[in-house]
Amino acid sequence: MSVPPGGRVWRVGVAGLGNVGAGVLGFLAERPDFAPAGGRVVVSGVSARSRSRPRPVNISGLAWFDDPVALAASPDTDIFVELVGGSDGPAKAAVEAALKAGKPVVTANKALIAEHGAELAALAEEQGVPLLFEAAVMGGTPAVKMLREAMVGDEVRSVAGILNGTCNYILTEMQNKGGAFADVLAEAQRLGYAEADPIMDVGGFDAAHKITILAALAFGCAPNYAAAEIEGIEQVALVDIQLAKDLGYRIKLVASADRTEDGVLVRVHPTLVPLDHPLALAGGALNALFIEGTRIGRIFIQGPGAGSGPTAAAVAADIADVMAGAVRPVFQAPARALSPFTPVDPARSIGRAYLRFLVRDEPGVIAAVSETLAEAGVSIESFLQKPVEDAAGVPIVLTTHSVAESVLKAAIDRIAELPAVIDRPRLLRIARI
Numbered sequence: 303m304s305v306p307p308g309g310r311v312w313r314v315g316v317a318g319l320g321n322v323g324a325g326v327l328g329f330l331a332e333r334p335d336f337a338p339a340g341g342r343v344v345v346s347g348v349s350a351r352s353r354s355r356p357r358p359v360n361i362s363g364l365a366w367f368d369d370p371v372a373l374a375a376s377p378d379t380d381i382f383v384e385l386v387g388g389s390d391g392p393a394k395a396a397v398e399a400a401l402k403a404g405k406p407v408v409t410a411n412k413a414l415i416a417e418h419g420a421e422l423a424a425l426a427e428e429q430g431v432p433l434l435f436e437a438a439v440m441g442g443t444p445a446v447k448m449l450r451e452a453m454v455g456d457e458v459r460s461v462a463g464i465l466n467g468t469c470n471y472i473l474t475e476m477q478n479k480g481g482a483f484a485d486v487l488a489e490a491q492r493l494g495y496a497e498a499d500p501i502m503d504v505g506g507f508d509a510a511h512k513i514t515i516l517a518a519l520a521f522g523c524a525p526n527y528a529a530a531e532i533e534g535i536e537q538v539a540l541v542d543i544q545l546a547k548d549l550g551y552r553i554k555l556v557a558s559a560d561r562t563e564d565g566v567l568v569r570v571h572p573t574l575v576p577l578d579h580p581l582a583l584a585g586g587a588l589n590a591l592f593i594e595g596t597r598i599g600r601i602f603i604q605g606p607g608a609g610s611g612p613t614a615a616a617v618a619a620d621i622a623d624v625m626a627g628a629v630r631p632v633f634q635a636p637a638r639a640l641s642p643f644t645p646v647d648p649a650r651s652i653g654r655a656y657l658r659f660l661v662r663d664e665p666g667v668i669a670a671v672s673e674t675l676a677e678a679g680v681s682i683e684s685f686l687q688k689p690v691e692d693a694a695g696v697p698i699v700l701t702t703h704s705v706a707e708s709v710l711k712a713a714i715d716r717i718a719e720l721p722a723v724i725d726r727p728r729l730l731r732i733a734r735i
């Protein structure tokens with residue numbers, strides 16, 4: 303293609319016209335001058351499941367493709383933007399088709415990158431084309447570029463934060479309004495903050511996809527979603543939110559990745575965070591992230607993790623990188639040089655914990671619980687018993703000093719067998735950040 307005066311025209315094919323896809327088309331329509339690196343962007347074609355669905359943007363003048371693979375392979379597509387979603391199926395097929403045809407790919411698809419990132423990175427690098435996914439993690443808040451580009455001069459030890467806005471919104475509402483999980487989720491769905499099928503969000507899987515990607519970028523290892531330990535927020539009870547607050551904590555869904563001498567530990571679970579900690583203060587649907595580098599120390603970023611406008615801005619930033627000619631390794635190092643991801647057994651991890659027991663209100667119960675913990679080598683840090691008028695039992699809550707998770711779980715098993723303990727104790731971790 304000859305380069306016209308004013309620079310090259312980049313023909314962008316956009317597959318997936320949901321919230322983010324419509325946001326990208328809206329952005330490009332509003333910003334015909336968008337050219338941070340010179341040149342010009344035009345939309346050459348679009349693809350989605352339904353052509354006629356009502357959308358906030360007019361697509362009648364754009365070439366339509368029923369099949370995103372055909373759009374990816376079209377000779378009129380210079381940059382393929384994949385906003386279809388899903389780890390497999392049409393999204394993966396179309397991204398592979400674009401890369402095989404030597405075309406740069408921009409995607410917001412965290413499931414695809416977390417589950418197939420290593421093979422797609424190898425394909426992109428073999429073809430010498432960029433595969434960019436800033437919008438896949440934290441929406442418009444630039445975590446991906448920060449780790450991939452700005453922090454390559456450091457060795458990152460850990461990343462941890464709130465990576466799912468839906469869960470953060472639900473936990474914040476439970477805390478502020480005193481609602482139970484199921485009621486707050488139903489209200490969030492009614493208001494459009496949660497999907498009709500919320501499992502990817504509330505089950506912790508969306509956050510796990512994102513932290514898997516950040517771990518690969520931070521540590522230069524191949525993404526390994528299967529190794530992530532995942533617990534969602536479905537089991538977070540209002541009583542835990544209230545008791546945690548009495549102890550000086552807020553419950554957040556924290557996703558973390560730590561590099562240790564033994565390997566990498568990637569986890570997502572509800573976590574107690576001190577009330578004055580920046581993660582505790584990131585309320586509503588906000589996302590927030592700590593990055594800890596050996597030389598740089600701690601960095602904290604916070605911002606919107608979803609939404610059409612912010613996510614479209616992240617997609618546009620990746621398009622700008624393609625236009626600038628930037629071709630970097632897809633993760634922190636070339637695909638062939640990524641270290642294998644050696645998962646650390648979570649049972650070996652050490653940390654403080656919150657335990658809630660429902661017990662019969664009778665003499666000697668607290669002594670029996672604390673003796674069992676002492677025999678197992680678990681040291682109690684604080685203890686709280688609420689006078690509750692409930693025939694079902696009374697909750698007692700304690701926090702522990704640092705302890706190996708395997709030791710703690712063995713102690714919990716023994717406590718669960720005590721005659722005065724009514725059901726299995728609830729374990730929540732306390733943040734180490």
Ligand code: HSE
Nearest residue numbers: 465466467468607608
């Ligand atoms: N559903 C995600 C969230 C946004 O609630 O944060 C897209 O990843």
